[in-house]
Amino acid sequence: LDTLSLASWLIRDHSWDVVLEVLKHEMSHQYVGHQGRGDELPHGPAFQEACDRPGVHPEFRTAQGAIPRLFSGAGQKSGTMLARVEKLFALAQSANEHEAALAMAKANAILRRYNLERLDSRMATDYDYLILKPGTKRISAHQRAIAALLKDFFYVNVVIARQFEAKSGETLRVIELTGAKENLAVADHVYHFLVRRLEYLWQGYRKNTGAASREKNSYWLGVLNGFREKLRRQDQEAMGATGNETESSLICASDPGLIRYYRARYPRLRTVQHAGPRVYGDPYQAGQQEGKQLVIHKGVGSEAAGAGTGLLLAEG
Template identity: 35%
Template sequence: MKKRKNSEKALHAELERRILHGLACEWEMACRILKPAHQKYMKSPLFRLREMKYSLGKWFPVKREIALSRDFVLHHSWDSVVEVLLHEMAHQFAHEVLNGRHEKPHGPSFQEACRQLRANPKASGSYPPLSDRLCQTDQNTEDRILIRVRKLMALAESQNRHEAEAAMSKAHVLIAKHNIDLITHSRERVFISAFIGVPALRRFREEYALAHLLQDFYFVRGIWVSAYVMEKGKMGRVLEISGTARNVRMAGYVYDFVRHFTDMQWDAYTRSTPLSRYRKSDFAIGILEGFRSKLESPDDAGGEDTGTREMVRVEDPLLTGYMAYRYPHTRSIRRGAATQDGAVHSDGVRVGKKLVIAQGITETGKGGPRLIGSD
């Protein structure tokens, strides 16, 4: 028993060590957005996990320490942790670079620091963490749309293929019409950014294709950002999507559903004849192409021309402005063409044309298992 406890303590200590290293890596990465003149005066602080009842994090100027709540860090997503880290970095920046020592904690210097670091000025105290806010809904009539979408997605589980595809098509049209109404009437909306998937050192071709599909059909914008890979102890990349909380939830649900569907179909496809990981990318990209063709031609499934093709092309100027502010320096990476097994790819396309997004995947959150994307 004593040996087991010692082993558990060692594992816990190693986890905290990796977390603290991750905070240091994220701090260094966040500084790169600052002007060179400001970067010069930002010196790396100490990082610590503390027992904190009334705060998610805190900047201690005398100790030059950024402390985060141990319970918060251990029980929330990494993007939630980074959001709080940036908030505390803004306090450090205001104090050590902008000379805001004698101002109120959230005074002008702090607000300017948040602007430069793209930090959330509210991410402290009793403010809900990012992962919790993502699950919140507005208690207004717009939620009726989500209720209708959820009912249609439940119908999409039907064993009758035509009924299932028609229900999925109607759900997509409803989502599109709602978003077009918000955009064309310039209605007020708040945007949120969240990781989907997990940070990794290497990304496969189908992950980029799936990111493009989400951006083209689910009213979100995606960008690959640097993020700490806990198990490797290094900075890698993860897909961060931005949009209204409702759209980010939906896009995250679709992302998980498609990944799960692809894995199951690949397992079945290779049960008798194992194939390499590269062929899985061929198969997965085929699935995405097949599914994309359904989204581009919804009238083929539902029997009526829904006009979705025209609607999904509408750009959201407010979201474009939000992205320009959040990511002032971006670059495109052109990937070389990869060799592809045409037969495996074609089989994937056929499978993708049968893909129907429905309810059914669960995940375990702080409140226990729930439907991904459900409220």
């Protein structure tokens, strides 16, 4: 039998998803040879067909001297939709609560219109995946809540998966998003904004109330639930409906390109139900009220000890 080997520097210097893409690339070459088509072009039709079987990423289907760079979410050079959303996120930093809320509502409307028009016109769309890494062996309740928000309101599919980390030798939980690249860029921004914003809001609440550390998760879940209620209300107003399905979930379920990409990347999935965590009432309710006022904007800045979330678009 033929064997494959990978260079130690590949495993040492690159994330595990890149290692897997390189492995699948080489496995596809091996498959072509086993099918008796090894005399065809090295990266020709036979190889491309073989790549379809394990779902090799498009960036890894050609001959390149350097390892391709997978989608990272931030710094994407794209069209006017992302530029307009980023501008509105910047306006959403306004100290005027009404102006900030209006800017966020307009950003949501642009996302909604873009995705509806993309489907109606059958616009050519680049689909990709993005891996978010909380860095833990289990996904916490607030991380699951954020992932659910992204799925229900930001036009991406979400899978909770495991990924090996070569440096530590551990297998950690990750959140994998799939969708149009523009939607992934927005979802990536929203994820990192929420993670940092939760910590900032908790520090303020703890300072003002003297809350104990054990109440933090309850407060965070309250914030995320309040934010969900706000997004749900906006979504229902835009759709003119009161059903359980959000427009984001309906669009993702109706996008044939995304469905094909999703099934190719995840041929075997299972659904697992998780019981809701117990919460402390007071911090949860306080978080809910804060979440109902939450506005996504361009960066957290000094609110998180100077940590920003990155730009949606690359500069230059």
